[in-house]
Amino acid sequence: MLTVHHLRISQSERIVWLCEELGIEYDLKLYNRREDNRLAPDEYKALHPMGIAPVITDGDLVLGESGAICEYIDRKYGGCRLSPGVDDPDFADHLFWFHFSNATFMTNGMMGLVAQSLGAAETPPFVADRVAKAWAMTNARLGEAEFFGGRNLTLADIMMGFNLTTSRAFGGASLDPYPNIAAYLQRIGQRPAYQRAMAKAEPGMPPMLT
Known part of the structure; x- marks a missing residue:
């Protein structure tokens, strides 16, 4: 049986949303962050050698x-419904945003958080520039397409969604300068699968859609 191990307020919420979008059966196990340092509890760290979210078990x-989890679930349980084929006109855009999510967008934000944790008075200029470019590109993309992957919701949306919503609980950007992102999140927030996912993954926490 597929089990999604979700660390509260973390990127593993993506996997809950994915399973709800695909309408597949899965078990969900929630883990609360530690009170002293807000990191994952030892029980969660023991699941995988990296000790970080997300993690799934399947037998x-x-x-x-x-990314690996998203592809695994979509291919094994979803019939690749959220992965455009090579002949689909949205194939390349889907691939770009699927990989851009963690390889660039989240990495930029993490560099800023690390700088702050080391006592930096402000984000280093080269990091701030990369962050600004990433948000500007994201806003521009959502002004030209309804979804990151193009015409339909794809794994690219599953990956990017967390970056634009719950991750802002760690000090992310205001959406005021990004009207296309704000409009996109309102569309995502209306999806029944997203509503079900967030109610299960973060009970009692309103989704960060504004």
């Missing part, structure tokens, strides 16, 4: 990494 399989 004897233990799998980490958001």
